[in-house]
Amino acid sequence: MTGATSRPLERFTVLDMTHVRSGPAAVRQLADWGARVIKIEMPISTNDDRPGGPAQVADYQNTHRSKRSLTLNLKEPRGLDAFMELVRQADVVVENYRPDVKFRLGIDYERLATVNPGIVYASISGFGQDGPYAMRPGLDQIAQGISGLMQVTGEKGRGPMRAGIPIADLSAGLFCANGILTALLERETSGRGQWVQTSLLQAQIYMMDFQAMRWLMNAEVPNQSGNDHPTSSPTGVFETRDSYMNIAAMGNTLFAKLCETIGAPELIGDPRFQSVPDRAANRPALNAAINTCTRTRDTLDWIACLNDAGVPCGPILTLDQTFADPQVQHLEAVWDLEHPQLGMISVLGQPFKLSRTPPASPTPAPARGQHSREILSEFGFSSTEIAALASAAII
Numbered sequence: 001m002t003g004a005t006s007r008p009l010e011r012f013t014v015l016d017m018t019h020v021r022s023g024p025a026a027v028r029q030l031a032d033w034g035a036r037v038i039k040i041e042m043p044i045s046t047n048d049d050r051p052g053g054p055a056q057v058a059d060y061q062n063t064h065r066s067k068r069s070l071t072l073n074l075k076e077p078r079g080l081d082a083f084m085e086l087v088r089q090a091d092v093v094v095e096n097y098r099p100d101v102k103f104r105l106g107i108d109y110e111r112l113a114t115v116n117p118g119i120v121y122a123s124i125s126g127f128g129q130d131g132p133y134a135m136r137p138g139l140d141q142i143a144q145g146i147s148g149l150m151q152v153t154g155e156k157g158r159g160p161m162r163a164g165i166p167i168a169d170l171s172a173g174l175f176c177a178n179g180i181l182t183a184l185l186e187r188e189t190s191g192r193g194q195w196v197q198t199s200l201l202q203a204q205i206y207m208m209d210f211q212a213m214r215w216l217m218n219a220e221v222p223n224q225s226g227n228d229h230p231t232s233s234p235t236g237v238f239e240t241r242d243s244y245m246n247i248a249a250m251g252n253t254l255f256a257k258l259c260e261t262i263g264a265p266e267l268i269g270d271p272r273f274q275s276v277p278d279r280a281a282n283r284p285a286l287n288a289a290i291n292t293c294t295r296t297r298d299t300l301d302w303i304a305c306l307n308d309a310g311v312p313c314g315p316i317l318t319l320d321q322t323f324a325d326p327q328v329q330h331l332e333a334v335w336d337l338e339h340p341q342l343g344m345i346s347v348l349g350q351p352f353k354l355s356r357t358p359p360a361s362p363t364p365a366p367a368r369g370q371h372s373r374e375i376l377s378e379f380g381f382s383s384t385e386i387a388a389l390a391s392a393a394i395i
Helices: 022-032 058-063 077-089 101-105 109-115 140-147 167-190 200-207 209-218 251-261 276-281 283-294 299-308 319-324 326-330 372-378 383-391
Strands: 013-016 036-041 068-071 092-095 120-125 195-199 235-239 244-248 313-315 334-339 343-348
Touching: 013 022, 013 077, 022 036, 022 058, 022 092, 022 120, 022 167, 058 343, 068 372, 077 109, 077 383, 092 167, 109 120, 120 167, 140 167, 140 200, 167 195, 167 200, 195 200, 200 209, 235 283, 244 283, 244 299, 251 276, 251 299, 276 283, 299 313, 319 326, 372 383
Parallel strands: 013 036, 013 092, 036 068, 092 120, 120 195
Antiparallel strands: 235 244, 244 313, 334 343
């Protein structure tokens, strides 16, 4: 990460009650742009459900960077009182407990809104805050299955297949962050906060996008199509002399350019391949014909000449190759930061840029309770009050 940094969200204080991945993914969006994020954790945990285990591991560093940690036992009255004082001065609270937990702890939106009417309260759950599935345990892969994603992923006849990343968790986190920012903007007009709600299931259904619309508009149930695009051909993976590559020659113009470039102009006039629907209907024959040509040269050779011809294409990389790619490096997709024990480490950078206000410089994920005394002091607790909370194991 290079250049000057800024903190466009620094005026907002966020109380982070999240764990595992979806909630932390939401809060990370705010922390990266400078929000004052306070991660609230129990003083002692015998069940460490952090996404990668202890704070030193890579996943946890990426997920919880740029936060500070306050340990606070919310099950004790003095701990709950201290939390309410933080809420009084905060802007946002984010949680991804099972829907009933917040009510048992006494930290639900209605309760917090009596303390601070301007609070923006954000919840992520597996299936929503109410409804027939609300109290079911919800995890990423469960949402992938119910949303239809697993039935359109993978090769036909091989059974359902999950995506290779926790896409329901991550998309729910992003939508939650979007909802928080929307509510903060609305608050500037109304002066009032509100409850932002999303779920893994809602997020994943939204991510089904055109596949969902095939059913909603056309009553067509999509199925698996492997590496081929479900409705366009030739768009998929093709063999080369040394590996594989992606080609996406959508539409008649790009199809003609592809055929000319790979040395198969006869395919342009073939009656089986005259239109987009024709090419989709005769996909196996078309793919076989293209593969016959692409197997004659190496991937990098084809990428050079196909790009020169304006045909979308690209290599299929392993992650080490991805991060060595010159365009990936140019986009600054990786941020470096100094960790006090691990030295220089790398985390994933933000996927968008602002022309005047780059994101805040990242800091390492905190150790449990690392900033407890510092944070409470900032919120007006005296040294005597802090010492009393510590001696009672509230912090």
